[in-house]
Amino acid sequence: xxxxxxxRDILDIAVAEAEKHGGCRITRVDLEVxxxxxxxxxxxxxxxxxxxxGTIAEGARLAIEEQPARxxxxxxxxxxxxxxxxxxxxxxxxxxxxxxGDALRILSIDIDDSLPAxxx
Amino acid sequence: xxxxxxxxIQQSAEETAGKIRDLLAARKVFAVNLISSPGSGKTTLxxxxxxxxxxKKRVSVVEGDIETDIDAARIRKHGVQVHQINTRSSCHVPPxxxxxxxxxxxxxxxxxxxxxxxxxxxxxxxxxxxxxLRVVALSVAEGDEKPLKYPLVFKTSDxxxxxxxxxxxxxxxxxxxxxAAARAVNPRVEIFEVSAVTGSGISSFLERIEELCGRKxx
Numbered sequence: 001x002x003x004x005x006x007x008r009d010i011l012d013i014a015v016a017e018a019e020k021h022g023g024c025r026i027t028r029v030d031l032e033v034x035x036x037x038x039x040x041x042x043x044x045x046x047x048x049x050x051x052x053x054g055t056i057a058e059g060a061r062l063a064i065e066e067q068p069a070r071x072x073x074x075x076x077x078x079x080x081x082x083x084x085x086x087x088x089x090x091x092x093x094x095x096x097x098x099x100x101g102d103a104l105r106i107l108s109i110d111i112d113d114s115l116p117a118x119x120x
Numbered sequence: 121x122x123x124x125x126x127x128x129i130q131q132s133a134e135e136t137a138g139k140i141r142d143l144l145a146a147r148k149v150f151a152v153n154l155i156s157s158p159g160s161g162k163t164t165l166x167x168x169x170x171x172x173x174x175x176k177k178r179v180s181v182v183e184g185d186i187e188t189d190i191d192a193a194r195i196r197k198h199g200v201q202v203h204q205i206n207t208r209s210s211c212h213v214p215p216x217x218x219x220x221x222x223x224x225x226x227x228x229x230x231x232x233x234x235x236x237x238x239x240x241x242x243x244x245x246x247x248x249x250x251x252x253l254r255v256v257a258l259s260v261a262e263g264d265e266k267p268l269k270y271p272l273v274f275k276t277s278d279x280x281x282x283x284x285x286x287x288x289x290x291x292x293x294x295x296x297x298x299x300a301a302a303r304a305v306n307p308r309v310e311i312f313e314v315s316a317v318t319g320s321g322i323s324s325f326l327e328r329i330e331e332l333c334g335r336k337x338x
Contacts, residue, residue, distance in 0.1 A: 002243065009129045017125055024121075031129075038246060038272055083271075087304075108124045 003039060006104070007047040014057055014109045021111055026057040028110035034067040034103040035083060041066070060109075069101030133247060136215035140222070140250030147227035150333040151235060153251035155273055158239030160259040161283040163191050164316045165325075166234045170198045172326045177333055180230040182221045184213035184238045191236065201225050212243040215250065231337045232329070241266065245273035253332055259284040260293040267301035275305045279312065281325055286315040308336065 010029060015025075018026050029048075033039050041064045048062045066081040073088035073096045081089050088096050127291075128134075144151050154162050170179045180201040182192040192204035203224040205217050218235060225233070235245040235251065257264055258278040261284060267274040274280065280302050282295060295313060302309050310328065314321035 002246065006129055013125065013127055013129065018122055021121070021123060036272070104129045106123050106125050106127050108126075110122050113121050116276055 002015050003037040003047050004051070004114055006039065007044055007051050010048060010062075010106055011051050011055065011057055013106050014060070015055060017109055018056055018111050022113065023103040024113045026060045026078060027112050028061045028063055029057070030063045030065065030107040030109070032065050032067050032103045032105045034101040035069050036098070037104050039104070050074075065107070067101055067103045070099045071096040072099050095106040133215055137248035137250040140215060140219055142250075143219075143222065143227070143234070143252060144252070147230070149227050149230050149233050150253070150336045151233040151249070151251045152253045152255055152329065153235050153237060153244070153249045153259045154255050154257065155237045155241070155244045155277070156239060156257035156259075156283075157241050157262060160239070160257045160262065161316060162236050162239070162257055163194055165257060165281065165314075166195065166236060167198060167232065167282065168316055168322050169232075169326055169329065170195070170200055172317055172323065173330060177231040177337075178229055178331060179232045179234065180225045180227075182213075182218060182225065182233065182235045184217075184236055186211075186238060201230065205228060207238055211238055211240050212247050213237050213249065214247060218249050232333045241270040242272050245276055246269075252279050253329075255279045255281060257281045257283050258298065260287050260295075261291050262300040263292070264294050265301060267298060267305055271305045274302050274309065277306065277309060279310045279325075279328070282311065282313045284315060284317075285313050286317045286322060 014026055014029050045062045053116050054058060062065060068082060071079050071081050073079050073093055075093050076088055076090045079088055079090050156162050166181055173179055181195045183202060183204045185191055185209060186207055189204040192202045195202040203221045205213060205221050207213060213235060218276050219325055235249060254277045256273050312325040314325055
């Protein structure tokens with residue numbers, strides 16, 4: 001949900017960062033998105049493409065790295081899960097605690113500094 | 121050229137929620153974020169709480185709706201502080217609107233603050249409001265598979281209140297099935313079954329709220 005707001009925030013951060021480097025065209029944005037965030041990657045990529053139109057990020061590829069949910073199982077130790085299940089994916093025990101999987105971070109951007117900076 | 125950024129997106133919602141949490145801690149106010157589909161009985165639950173806790177806890181209410189102050193008018197009749205938020209296009213109460221709504225509530229005269237979120241099982245689940253307790257309500261008319269279909273709200277809630285249990289003879293709803301589904305996504309969830317019409321289960325739910333509130337406000 002709320003991929004549009006997230007896409008706008010990504011664009012703002014990416015453009016501000018690229019402007020620090022001369023306002024070169026952004027070719028790629030790398031993100032880390034936890035599965036517990038409920039973000040649909042295809043929606044986010046589509047909406048990012050839409051909000052980026054007419055900016056230095058137009059046409060940039062949104063590369064989304066999904067962060068799995070991390071659960072701590074009393075028997076198995078730390079295990080990764082793909083979604084909301086609370087049973088241990090390895091042994092099926094319900095004695096687990098969800099410890100991570102809600103990241104929503106912009107990791108880096110790629111800028112093409114071989115091209116001249118575009119006039120806004 | 122790769123430029124490392126390593127920055128949290130949408131930090132501002134979490135930061136604002138943190139400000140709300142700090143404000144409520146300083147004023148010793150226990151806040152409940154009440155979430156459900158439209159029509160599950162959130163406002164009725166709050167009305168029951170106001171009446172049951174009268175003289176024990178000073179209750180204030182922030183009402184969230186897309187439009188109108190119908191709910192605030194209902195709450196106001198019970199003689200407690202209430203402020204209505206109209207979110208217009210937003211399908212949930214965002215933390216910045218709650219923070220400004222709290223300017224209209226005398227927090228020093230409040231022990232227990234109910235925030236009635238916009239009727240929606242999806243978006244409010246993702247938005248922290250700095251609350252002490254998250255309560256999700258589900259009426260028996262909505263079906264018993266909702267925790268599996270909308271897992272995030274059930275996963276992030278401390279309490280599930282099954283409402284309108286007086287309608288059980290007329291609807292296809294298996295309380296055992298909904299409890300199992302809720303516990304599958306959130307094994308620590310506390311579950312209460314209530315009917316505002318018959319009064320069944322209301323007092324045990326509100327005793328629990330009172331107990332949790334008392335731990336913070338004394």
